[in-house]
Amino acid sequence: MIESVGKGRTWVLSGPTSSYALHLTDDDDLLHLHWGPRISGADAEALAAQGPPPSWPFESQLDGREEYPVEGGPRFVRPALSVRTPEVRGTEWCFAEAAVYGDELRVRLADAVHGLDLTLHHRMRDDTDVIERWVTVTHTGDGPDLELLRADAAAWTLPRRDGWRLSQLHGRWAAESLLVRSELTYGEKVIGSRRGHTGHQHLPWVALDAEGATEERGEVYGCALGWSGSWRISVQQLPDGVVQITGGVGHDDSGLLRLAPGQSYTSPVFAGLWSDKGFGGASRAWHAWQLAHVVPDAAAERPVLYNSWEATGFDISEKQQRALARRAAAMGVELFVVDDAWFGQRTSDRAGLGDWTPNPERFPDGLGPLADEVHGLGMQFGIWVEPEMVNADSDLYRAHPDWVQHHPGRARIEFRNQLVLNLAREDVQEYLWGQLDGLLSSTPVDYVKWDFNRCFTDAGWPGEDYPQKLWVEHVHALYALLDRLRAAHPSVAFESCSGGGGRIDLGILSRTDQVWTSDNTDPLDRLAIQHGFTQLHPARVMAAWVTDSPNVQLNGRFSTLRFRFVSAMAGVLGVGGDLTEWTEEELAEARVWVELYKKIRPLVQHGELYRLRAPEGGLSAVQYVKGDESVVLAWLQAQHYGEQPPRLRLRGIDSAAAYEDLDTGALHRGSVLLHHGLHTGLKGDMDATVIRLRRH
Numbered sequence: 001m002i003e004s005v006g007k008g009r010t011w012v013l014s015g016p017t018s019s020y021a022l023h024l025t026d027d028d029d030l031l032h033l034h035w036g037p038r039i040s041g042a043d044a045e046a047l048a049a050q051g052p053p054p055s056w057p058f059e060s061q062l063d064g065r066e067e068y069p070v071e072g073g074p075r076f077v078r079p080a081l082s083v084r085t086p087e088v089r090g091t092e093w094c095f096a097e098a099a100v101y102g103d104e105l106r107v108r109l110a111d112a113v114h115g116l117d118l119t120l121h122h123r124m125r126d127d128t129d130v131i132e133r134w135v136t137v138t139h140t141g142d143g144p145d146l147e148l149l150r151a152d153a154a155a156w157t158l159p160r161r162d163g164w165r166l167s168q169l170h171g172r173w174a175a176e177s178l179l180v181r182s183e184l185t186y187g188e189k190v191i192g193s194r195r196g197h198t199g200h201q202h203l204p205w206v207a208l209d210a211e212g213a214t215e216e217r218g219e220v221y222g223c224a225l226g227w228s229g230s231w232r233i234s235v236q237q238l239p240d241g242v243v244q245i246t247g248g249v250g251h252d253d254s255g256l257l258r259l260a261p262g263q264s265y266t267s268p269v270f271a272g273l274w275s276d277k278g279f280g281g282a283s284r285a286w287h288a289w290q291l292a293h294v295v296p297d298a299a300a301e302r303p304v305l306y307n308s309w310e311a312t313g314f315d316i317s318e319k320q321q322r323a324l325a326r327r328a329a330a331m332g333v334e335l336f337v338v339d340d341a342w343f344g345q346r347t348s349d350r351a352g353l354g355d356w357t358p359n360p361e362r363f364p365d366g367l368g369p370l371a372d373e374v375h376g377l378g379m380q381f382g383i384w385v386e387p388e389m390v391n392a393d394s395d396l397y398r399a400h401p402d403w404v405q406h407h408p409g410r411a412r413i414e415f416r417n418q419l420v421l422n423l424a425r426e427d428v429q430e431y432l433w434g435q436l437d438g439l440l441s442s443t444p445v446d447y448v449k450w451d452f453n454r455c456f457t458d459a460g461w462p463g464e465d466y467p468q469k470l471w472v473e474h475v476h477a478l479y480a481l482l483d484r485l486r487a488a489h490p491s492v493a494f495e496s497c498s499g500g501g502g503r504i505d506l507g508i509l510s511r512t513d514q515v516w517t518s519d520n521t522d523p524l525d526r527l528a529i530q531h532g533f534t535q536l537h538p539a540r541v542m543a544a545w546v547t548d549s550p551n552v553q554l555n556g557r558f559s560t561l562r563f564r565f566v567s568a569m570a571g572v573l574g575v576g577g578d579l580t581e582w583t584e585e586e587l588a589e590a591r592v593w594v595e596l597y598k599k600i601r602p603l604v605q606h607g608e609l610y611r612l613r614a615p616e617g618g619l620s621a622v623q624y625v626k627g628d629e630s631v632v633l634a635w636l637q638a639q640h641y642g643e644q645p646p647r648l649r650l651r652g653i654d655s656a657a658a659y660e661d662l663d664t665g666a667l668h669r670g671s672v673l674l675h676h677g678l679h680t681g682l683k684g685d686m687d688a689t690v691i692r693l694r695r696h
């Protein structure tokens with residue numbers, strides 16, 4: 001709901017529990033007024049009437065108060081917008097118009113010297129407290145091209161509080177989305193990616209709390225960016241204690257695009273959320289918003305998949321994949337995925353990327369016969385691709401060496417023996433469309449795992465007069481290709497992968513059905529990765545595999561099938577072990593776990609998620625609640641001194657009701673579960689359990 005008050009110069013956007021307000025002064029300064037609990041139009045007017053704080057020498061009256069600080073004029077904060085022509089740098093705005101379109105407010109400002117329009121978009125849908133913000137910048141004049149050095153999607157302003165604390169999700173390959181909390185001090189904290197993709201190093205999200213919020217209580221502000229290329233989020237604490245958060249495309253301010261007269265740039269969405277229900281309440285609000293408005297086809301349940309990457313690597317054959325498919329089907333798997341090495345001369349990571357036709361020695365009659373067998377076994381059929389890349393040893397590169405990102409005369413740096421295709425080129429876009437559309441049209445494929453295994457290093461484009469635009473245009477081309485493929489093949493689901501979790505953000509999630517959370521499939525490490533991941537994203541998109549023990553990929557750790565399954569069942573379950581090596585007993589046990597997962601899947605994938613205890617050594621647990629049902633997944637890393645692990649105090653259930661344990665028949669009182677907790681019965685090392693409860 002959007003209310004417009006104060007002669008139409010103050011706007012209040014309200015969701016179920018929160019409001020957001022901005023105000024245009026008589027001098028046409030667009031100021032931020034409020035972000036927090038619900039307020040009325042009259043409250044917003046009272047705030048607007050308060051006027052500016054006292055002025056101090058050397059400080060700007062605008063800093064920390066503007067809705068969208070730009071470069072130019074009396075401003076010293078980090079600008080969200082920076083524009084230049086050969087002669088004039090920075091902008092000077094006049095208010096042009098404001099209009100409400102349903103749940104979206106658009107405020108348009110104009111710069112007469114540049115011939116530039118800036119529209120600030122704010123959207124708050126009725127069913128959520130998440131505010132979606134983005135900007136559109138248009139060259140409306142007939143003068144020289146405008147260089148857009150930076151155009152952040154939004155600047156978020158937080159109220160003054162004592163002792164802000166910053167939460168972030170940092171990582172690296174095989175250790176993504178680890179939650180860290182630290183005190184925020186004066187100055188700036190910058191996170192982002194200079195890599196051309198979202199990156200393993202940070203999820204584009206921050207959360208701030210000031211009064212010691214806990215998992216279930218307290219005020220939390222969060223911001224998340226929907227962009228899959230290089231990006232930056234900057235959190236500034238200004239001298240007067242106000243916190244401002246800017247976020248958008250590109251890490252530096254060195255130039256995104258050049259706008260010719262008539263051209264526009266639209267930023268991605270930088271979404272914000274206020275919650276007074278602690279970190280858990282904020283997560284649940286983020287999850288609900290993504291499932292309702294971001295993730296495509298989110299109401300559909302994701303199937304249990306099998307993928308042999310960890311088991312077979314590049315050494316695959318049709319016969320071996322058929323054997324694995326039969327074992328997977330017998331286990332209850334619903335989607336069989338052929339990973340890397342089915343195409344071109346891809347028998348190692350040195351060759352074949354770019355040649356998207358089946359390897360004739362490995363699949364003499366193409367993928368059709370394997371797909372048919374997989375379908376005959378009652379499973380869907382999926383394939384792996386990495387369309388944005390090419391090996392130098394490939395037919396594609398031999399034919400088009402100029403199609404990769406490179407600087408003339410400089411070395412073409414290879415990571416994982418591969419180069420990055422310049423997707424900003426239309427001929428490359430059309431080639432990829434032809435290859436992928438052809439593949440999906442000729443083979444009955446139900447699922448595509450879309451990988452991206454290296455960062456940009458040589459982002460040059462010889463012959464192009466503004467080559468750095470490829471950073472932005474690569475991502476736009478990727479999005480356009482995915483959108484076009486989804487439209488042409490609506491029954492095909494897509495997974496975003498980038499060497500594990502290197503491309504997880506709201507932008508890619510708006511066009512993929514799930515993401516590969518991490519290449520780290522160690523079930524213990526995964527608990528921390530999943531704990532971080534679910535701060536922002538829902539379990540419905542969080543793919544997790546059960547692989548072999550000892551863990552082959554990383555650490556050689558032994559773990560029981562029970563522990564591995566319960567860990568992976570917290571998201572979208574997959575199996576990735578070498579099933580030809582599993583004993584009959586292991587296969588039978590796995591079948592039971594898969595069956596159990598299917599029973600709890602509606603809760604895990606579409607229920608409300610409560611993180612009961614963080615994975616910090618001892619006992620950790622998550623709980624999912626949907627309607628009258630609830631399921632608890634708990635893990636004990638190590639028991640000490642023979643002590644019983646603590647009881648788990650449940651959440652989201654009715655204190656007045658009784659709950660039946662569906663496996664033991666035991667009855668529990670809701671109030672006891674909420675206040676005193678549930679005994680898990682876990683003991684020893686690396687134990688795990690699933691407890692299903694239903695209102696009696």
Ligand code: DGJ
Nearest residue numbers: 309339340497499500519
């Ligand atoms: C990286 C992915 O994260 C893995 O799961 C696997 O698909 C390999 N790439 C294949 O090259």
